[in-house]
Amino acid sequence: MQIGPKLRALLIPYLVPGVAILAAALTSMQSPLLAVCVLFLTPAILTPLAHNFNRLGAKKCAENDAFMLEACGSGAISHFRLLYRQLPANPRCRVCFVPFGGIGRLLRISPSRKNPNFCRSCIDSSPEGVHDTEVGVLFVDIRGFTAWSSARPASVVAERVSHFYELASRVLMQDDALIEFVGDQVMALYLPAFPSLRGRTSDAMLNAAERLVAEAQREPGPDPLRFGIGINFGVASIGNVRKGARKDFTAVGDVVNTAARLQAAAGPNEIVVAEAVYKTLTAPPERAEPRDIDAKGKREPLPVYILRPDAAA
Numbered sequence: 001m002q003i004g005p006k007l008r009a010l011l012i013p014y015l016v017p018g019v020a021i022l023a024a025a026l027t028s029m030q031s032p033l034l035a036v037c038v039l040f041l042t043p044a045i046l047t048p049l050a051h052n053f054n055r056l057g058a059k060k061c062a063e064n065d066a067f068m069l070e071a072c073g074s075g076a077i078s079h080f081r082l083l084y085r086q087l088p089a090n091p092r093c094r095v096c097f098v099p100f101g102g103i104g105r106l107l108r109i110s111p112s113r114k115n116p117n118f119c120r121s122c123i124d125s126s127p128e129g130v131h132d133t134e135v136g137v138l139f140v141d142i143r144g145f146t147a148w149s150s151a152r153p154a155s156v157v158a159e160r161v162s163h164f165y166e167l168a169s170r171v172l173m174q175d176d177a178l179i180e181f182v183g184d185q186v187m188a189l190y191l192p193a194f195p196s197l198r199g200r201t202s203d204a205m206l207n208a209a210e211r212l213v214a215e216a217q218r219e220p221g222p223d224p225l226r227f228g229i230g231i232n233f234g235v236a237s238i239g240n241v242r243k244g245a246r247k248d249f250t251a252v253g254d255v256v257n258t259a260a261r262l263q264a265a266a267g268p269n270e271i272v273v274a275e276a277v278y279k280t281l282t283a284p285p286e287r288a289e290p291r292d293i294d295a296k297g298k299r300e301p302l303p304v305y306i307l308r309p310d311a312a313a
């Protein structure tokens with residue numbers, strides 16, 4: 001018999017305290033002190049184990065069974081959060097609250113490669129398969145990089161690319177974006193399903209884009225990084241996609257492709273904001289310049305808003 005993902009998502013959080021209470025009831029006949037120990041220790045051990053269910057048991061699940069998103073939809077993640085919140089110690093995953101330190105370290109709970117604010121089980125190790133869901137997509141690259149790099153030694157070029165990756169990762173990960181390096185670009189995914197983003201996804205994206213430009217401007221040296229940034233919002237297919245021998249948590253769809261086109265249309269230190277993002281900002285900036293741009297692969301011009309943070313400073 002196959003247990004559906006929603007039933008499974010509900011079973012695990014109730015099963016863990018259930019086992020603890022039953023074990024405590026049985027041991028209380030022998031010793032009340034032992035019963036108290038069992039009551040507290042069993043969830044502490046079983047819940048991270050149950051959390052790792054994805055890694056241990058997901059291989060048997062059918063494709064398109066995106067457990068993490070199913071679990072979010074069924075409310076099971078919030079049940080986990082209540083349990084995990086009781087376990088020591090910080091820092092902990094911002095989706096499921098499983099601790100990275102203390103018992104989490106013992107059980108090898110490790111941070112995600114896409115953003116260390118989340119655990120691998122919630123992101124990297126969730127089963128293969130995609131779900132259609134809302135996502136904010138930000139693309140950023142270094143403007144004029146090809147011309148700049150053609151006149152410099154490879155070691156200097158590599159150093160600049162590493163510096164760009166480091167700066168972009170540091171700034172974008174602060175708002176819980178999932179980061180992916182695509183050639184000399186960085187793609188950041190902002191999932192409103194994450195508790196820290198929700199209705200502020202568009203605000204978080206624009207804020208991060210402005211911080212990126214500002215941070216680069218503040219750096220010493222005669223030749224600061226200048227970015228082209230495109231941001232878009234909409235429904236895309238999100239989840240773990242097979243890429244050769246490994247799977248990768250990513251987003252696929254027109255929203256992603258359009259975000260890349262918007263970035264390509266951006267000038268140095270320009271942020272090209274899609275209409276879908278602009279309309280969901282809490283306070284759309286008045287200095288944004290409305291424009292229609294011709295994007296490759298699009299029959300109609302795209303209405304966008306252009307922002308130049310360095311010009312406003």
Ligand SMILES: [Zn+2]
Nearest residue numbers: 093096119122
């Ligand atoms: Zn997690």
